[in-house]
Amino acid sequence: MGSGNSKPTGDITEHVFSADAPVRLSGTLVDSLQKNTHTDSVRAKQHELQYQLRLTSELEKLRNQEAEKLAKLYDTVSSEPEEPPEPSLAEKLSDATSSSATLSEKQRQKDMSRDVVTKEIEALKKKLEARKKLEQVDPALNKAKEDVITCLRLNDRRPLDCWQEVETFKREVGRLEKEFVERTIR
16 A cells, blocks of 8 residues: 555556457448547537536526426405404594594505505605705815815825825815805805
8 A cells, every 4th residue: 555656657658458359340430430529528518518508507497497387376365355344442442533634644654565665665756856856966065076086196295294185174064054044044
């Protein structure tokens, strides 16, 4: 044990088998073997590709089946109307003593379905997007900001050399704050 090499040597040796009787192969067989370009690795790659194609098609078939099942379940769940539970005695008493506005709000909440809620959410999103109109940044402030960034990039080892640009930026921000306060107070 251990006297032989565990790794094969770099020299490739050829094994030649000699037969006791002469082997005769037809010329067509020899020609077809010589013309055949398919090696074991090529055949293995072809088999691997066939396996992958078949596996992909089976997975796609399973995905489609699961998607159909999910769609059926989704349709059954969304189409089944929820049966409202029987109101308790406390709810009946509170309904009897509450105002009509409270009763109408309570009825509106009961009538909400998934579709109604989805429509309300979309309407609220549109309102929010309409409110997102921001004012344009003041050009002087934008220039001061760019000056600070440029200075910090040039003096990346000595950021304290940018104190003048920072002071200019602070002055611009202070000016905008003052203008905002004046607009708000008026």
